[in-house]
Amino acid sequence: MKNLIKISLSVLTLALFVSCTQDYDIGEITKPTNLDVTTEVVGQSEEMPNGDGSGAVKFSASADNAMSYRFIYGDGFEEVSASGETTHSFNKNGVNDYTVKVIASGTAGNSANTTETVTVFSDFSDPETKQLLTGGSTKTWYVAAAEPGHLGVGPSSGEGFTSPVWYAAVPFEKAGAPSSSCFYTDEMTFSLNANDNIEYVYNNNGQTFFNVDYVAEFGGSGEGDQCIDYDDSSVKSVSLSPATSGVPAELTTGTAINISDGGTMSYYIGASTYEVLSIDENTMHVRAIMGNNPALAWYLKFTTAQGEPEEEEEFQSEFNELVWSDEFDGDGTLNSDKWNFETGNNDGWGNQELQYYTEENAVIEDGILKINAVAESTNGFDYSSARITTMDKFEFTYGRVEVRAKMPEGGGTWPAIWMLGANFPEAGWPEAGEIDIMEYKGNEPGVVHGTLHMPGNFAGDAITETTTVSDAASEFHNYGVEWSEDRILFLVDDVVYHEFENTADSPFNDPFFLILNLAMGGTFGGDVAGDFSQATFEIDYVRVYQAAE
Template identity: 45%
Template sequence: MKNIFLKLTFVMALCAGLFSCAEDDYDIGEITAPTNLQVDANIVGQSGEMPNGDGSGQVTFNVSANNAMTYKFIFENGSSATTSSGTYTHQFSETGTKVYTVNVIAYGPGGTATSMVVDVEVLVTYEPPKELIDKLVGDGNKEWRIKAEVPGHFGLGPVGGVVPAEWYSAGANEKSAAGMYDDRYIFNEDGTFTHITGGTVFGRAGLIDQLGGSGGTVDGADVLNLEYGDYTENWSISAPGGNETINLTGIGFIGYYIGGDHQYEIFDRSGSNDIILRSTDGNGEFDWWFIITSGEEGDGGEEPEEQLIWSDEFEGDSLNADNWNFAIGNGDNGWGNGESQYYTDSQDNVKVENGNLVITAKRESESGFDFTSARITTKDKFEFTYGRVEVRAKLPAGGGTWPAIWMLGAEWPEEAWPGVGEMDIMEFVGNDPDRVSSALHFPGNSGGNAIVGATEGFTDLTTEFHIYEVEWTTDKIIFSVDGTPHLEFNNNDDTPFQNDFYLLLNVAMGGTLGGNIAADFQESSMEVDYVRVYQ
């Protein structure tokens, strides 16, 4: 990106505070307005061939001045932004090439200020699709709200993450006392954005102060029910990096005030009434996720949506005994597979730390076996029929390792295998480290005759987290890795996959699939970030 310093029309304005006193003299020191104000504008994609940028409409302003404390940017459409760093990226959105006038103000001690007016010529090639505009605007005065009644309507995750509310997902109506659910948002056809607040708003401590409201209750990192009235800003649609994005001017926000650039990327708008949004906060700390809807709660206008019915995020410092059981021992003939490990409930083999479940297989003697490891299950604690299981995990390395994320029919061991059915969401063999597989076991298709699908060519299964998933319905079972299916099965009433199943996580060693154990193997772990079940 070529950096071109804009030396354009400017106006210098100096403001000095005047003070008077009655009888007492106070030495307040010299109050000096900022000097040497400079504005450097970087138009994204700017080059000799594209002097007005690549069409994204993004411009990063870098401002400096001697004796300045904060900087404010005021744009033609009435929006503004304030920063102490002097760096701010603005999204221009009017299609075509246009010269925009920007007023930049440097503030010093005592309210002194120096300003400069600059013109920047920017190309915007994106024009939002009509169906998106129609969806947002409707026939006029169409109201949007946070979809409080569904889990995941509000949450957070890593910056740049692609899993909605990956690190925290609010339950249905969880924030009913925060001052968010009665807010309404109107995207007017004339480009104005109306936020009806209901008198109070909800936001991030340290950032919501930008609104200048009063009152509110500090609750950890949140501020609840800050007094703030209705307001109007402007809205537009752009597509930086090809991602459709709602841009709000000034202090315009949706759901939970996070400061930042007030840009909300449209992550999913496939629902007839719903849109999933994400936005990075002003601290650059998290991506915040929101589900907004134009439908009324319980109006029947949408098909039933997928909801999170069970999960373990592995927070805290120990395994949740309400969710999991331990399988102890080596079972019958190495759990029927000739496996070489002895499963324990020792923290050397299974623990929760740093937000992950860690199952470790080790070379150590126990009860006549040369290796220890762990196997945990949800039997009798969580069992379900149909749904989508999503597990984010990093796999163990080393010849002989055989980790698995899987499900068994709830009637086992009371009823015989394979009659109860088995769904292997993920199996990995350390002796074949670029391949991950899934399988179905049931009468006529079990053991070496199981129905198997696999994906090959991985280079990072043991160094990076991946998402392993099964989608299970009455007539279809689909296994995937990172959203890409590798096994699809037509389910029917003749299979055992119409009944309750439970979850299992383990790391085996050797056996019929794990194969030879490397002579130098000492220990290795499977790390699980979360297990989530949706219906």
């Protein structure tokens, strides 16, 4: 995790799947009133009174007592906006009039509506995307389940333009649970009809994978995203239009796919417009803004080849002789022949950490080592916790480390399983080298980091990879590293997710010692939740294996 002068890494603020919909107190049932709609034809000028040819019109609706607004555009497309703000592209070439109906919905089904007529000029055409999408006749697309990030989410602006910076699914992540497995059976077929217009058929094999925000609305129950019986197989019209998201031109095709009648491309997020970030003969990467939260952009990868999960080869370790372990049997205190306590704050341990380490915050209960972080005043600091090492008691070169552990919960928590070069007191950091077997932060639940620090690659430039362990805070998992003179592998439950080619010039060829700790806040842990009171990092065992002589 960190050294005495540092020890960290970072990734996001994954308040990821926290629902961003508003809660309304129904209270007195009232009908929306004072519905007002304004329109702005994009690119309208004296020279181009009907717009710049994009066909885009910005709509803004407001009404007293309204909870959402439905826009029926008069061209076969419609959408719902919680804010009343939206942009729609009309795609019939030339100058055309459209009568747009806007419905403001309130409580108990009460609504008010009005119509607006817009006159728009469109001359948009993207024959290349049309050809790739349909194959010139008909083409079926599937969720690219084997690809990292085939489903993900990030902010709709700024750094989120090109990738799901808050969450990205690992390959076949949704395959195992009945609540999500339907996601990978979807078939999305785009065809050209006799008039050379695009039509779309969504075959969901009877179930669609719904975002948690829409589960109740479509008859689901329980918590979280889930597959729901939902028939959306009717033939829908598709138009292509200029994308209006603001994604930089070099990061997108600039074309959006618009599906009529509220159609969706697999994962249901209340969106019918998908910006095409990239497309070729066999792959497509799209981005869509969540229907009830314009701050969220969801990402999907599709392929023309429906994949099946490959059988995972069982990991074969080259180190199988147990040379050191602590099983933390029974109850009581740590074995002082194996572990040292490091106490204090040590100027934030080089990472602006907020905790004060004590010997009292690590206990063994029912065969589990529990490192407790507590919100309490301790020696001038607001949090107490514990940090233990094997320095001068057990140090080794090369081998396999396996730690079975369960992560703490709570924003600002930062548990770590790591190793530091035994020559650290003389060589310093990062010269001694650091192997972060596992780092985790409560502000980014479900994401596990494996990292190496060394001269030329440390702090923000460390060599790092992440993997998703969705139940890391509720279940025990095996976190490990396989370390030899040729390579360093990082594993979770014997699955490798990060590989480093070791060389004779690296610091990873000398003895290292083990460290376990639970930090609070700091450069990696981030802000501590305002309601944080206590969290526990649980370790079932620590085992070190080396090659048999």
